[in-house]
Amino acid sequence: MPIKRDGEYVTFGQHLQEQQQRFPSASGQFSWLMSGITLATKMIASYVRRAGLIDVWGDEGSVNVQGEDVKKLDIIANEALKRTLGYRGNVGIIASEEDNDPRVLQDVDPEDSYIIMFDPLDGSSNIDVNVSVGTIFTIFRNPPEVIGVEKSVLQKGVEQVAGGYVLYGSSTVLVYTCGNGVHQFTLDPQFGAYLLTRENIKMPEYSRTYSVNEAYLHRFPESYQKYLEWSKDPEGGGFSSRYVGSLVADFHRILIKGGIFLYPPTEAHPGGKLRLMYECNPLAFIAEQAGGMAICGEGQRIVEIQPKAIHDRTSLVIGSRKNVEEMATFLK
Ligand code: P6P
Secondary structure (H helix, E strand, C coil), X not given: CCCEXXXXXXXXXXXXXXXXXXXXXXXXXXXXXXXXXXXXXXXXXXXXXXXXXXXXXXXXXXECCCCCEEEHHHHHHHXXXXXXXXXXXXXXXXXXXXXXXXXXXXXXXXXXXXXXXXXXXXXXXXXXXXXXXXXXXXXXXXXCCCCCHHHHHCCCHHHCCEEEEEEECCCEEEEEECCCCEEEEXXXXXXXEEEEEECCCCCCCCXXXXXXXXXXXXXXXXXXXXXXXXXXXXXXXXXXXXXXXXXHHHHHHHHHHCCEEEECCCCCCCCCCEEHHHHHHHHHHHHHXXXXXXXXXXXXXXXXCCCCCCCCEECEEEECHHHHHHHHHHHC
């Protein structure tokens, strides 16, 4: 049920106001920026929920910078986010998984400017089969000094001002952190508002559930194979398995129920498949804020990786702290 304060539901905007009062670093401009995300994701949700009734299944026909077939909904989601964030007035740079290069916006006060990066619709190939998909976003401060777009954008995850995602699942939920806990809002289609439904989420410390694409098991490095064999062994971890194949859906389950998600290095992606800046960093920020952990294949904290390029990829092990610590012992 939605959480009430003084008998009233708490909207996302109100929650941000509370955050500002308690944490002066979050400026009013930040709330205005975040309203661009809530507006765009309501628009995206309205398309996702009508897939099949309107023409949004299938490919748009082009191939994106990742070398992936662009889905019709990828375009819709990307344009919605760029449009609503483009006129916030305090967004200096927008970067998207779907676009080669970041977009620099003009007439933004350099002293109060943000960088926002997103995967507009992660897992979009699942749309045609009615499986959950998600929008993932991350926000950094745009350095006021003129150091060039590349240097401004390529910040470590520890510099994130906010990170979050919207999961278009059985309901539409927005989960975010701005460094003061992890909070969930559920879109009430009747109000057209995101209402607070979970506050200060803490990830269970340990759970016997792993989430990985088992088809690649024999293509993972040996340390991962040994960990997964141990996990499955009734005399070992005795784990069960859950894998949706849509990162936001797999992560959200782990945020709420605990467990561990792995996307190890493979032959196809020796450096990992998932994108560091606008997929792994925001999820790692949320995981750590919820008491969990997020590392790459070499055991380094995801949020401490120095990006070299905006579309960098990384391997990912993320989830309950004790699960990740247990898995990390196999990496040694
Ligand atoms: P695989 C979706 O394409 C995605 O980027 C993530 O949402 C998901 O976790 C991963 O790829 C699935 O990859 O190789 O298991 O199909």
